[in-house]
Amino acid sequence: GYAPIFTCANCFEVKMCKNCDISMSYHRSDHQLVCHMCGVIEYLPTQCDHCGHQKFNHSGFGTQKVEDELHKLIPQAKIVRMDSDQVSKKGSHERLLNEFELSGDILLGTQMIAKGLDFHRVTLVAVLNADAMLARSSYRAIEDTFNLINQVSGRGGRGDLASELIVQSFDAKHYAIVLACENEYIRFFNLEMKYRHLANYPPYSYMIKIIISAKNMEVLEEKTALLYQNLKDLSFDVIGPSDLIKINLFERKQIILRGKNLERMIDEYTQVQNELLSKLHNVNVLVDVNPMEIE
Ligand SMILES: [Zn+2]
Ligand SMILES: [Zn+2]
CATH class of the missing domain: 3.40.50.300 (P-loop containing nucleotide triphosphate hydrolases)
Known part of the structure; x- marks a missing residue:
């Protein structure tokens, strides 16, 4: 991001959001720290959580x-x-x-x-x-x-x-x-x-982005591996799974499907997801066909 980050002047520890894997942004006008991902707001700390120092820097490109x-x-x-x-x-x-x-x-x-x-x-x-x-x-x-x-x-x-x-x-x-x-x-x-x-990127291929999220990392890893096992030998390339940053307490992973025949990709993916439905009940699965953005 472009917003200024807030760091301890002594140990350079960056003030992070307690819910997400991103740094808090320093807002000078209202003397607050804000997470632009989950929206949580905190007052400026009086001392560093890490070393107890009482002076801070805010640098960046805000x-x-x-x-x-x-x-x-x-x-x-x-x-x-x-x-x-x-x-x-x-x-x-x-x-x-x-x-x-x-x-x-x-x-x-x-x-x-x-x-x-x-x-x-x-x-x-x-x-x-x-x-x-x-x-x-x-x-x-x-x-x-x-x-x-x-x-x-x-x-x-x-x-x-x-x-x-x-x-x-x-x-x-x-x-x-x-x-x-x-x-x-x-x-x-x-x-x-x-x-x-x-590089075989769109428009020379089609992509489907799958984001799997859960609060528990072990559950997430197990279910992501299960999904991957069932997807890897079908008509498309499977890229990943890769780790995404945590947002609002949810750990997240991403799998990208890439292929030439979008209809067939959707059919095959839907079939896999339906077969695994009962096993994937404790994770969230978000599917984005032709994603505008890949993290
Ligand atoms: Zn946050
Ligand atoms: Zn410190």
């Missing part, structure tokens, strides 16, 4: 932190910040956009400001940490990165004024970033399709 830096650099600029904290109240989305249109100098936000906005006076668009998305393991990560940069660059230069684009990234030579900056959709499409073909 919009609040960027806002602080912009204030220092351009004190006279009026900054309108849009992120999930700011727009959680009803009607605040519209209000912030109006505020920017009428009197704002800089609109600062998360991905939510990448699409659809039509302001005529925007002459500079900047993307920070543009390749954060590339780090995800999803086969769509490259396409999503291209789309995000391409969309956000379209927020500038919509009126009579020319617009500049600045993209900050760790891997500035990556074709998703280079071609998005050059607005080369066709070239990107051809290259990406070549890689998808080589």
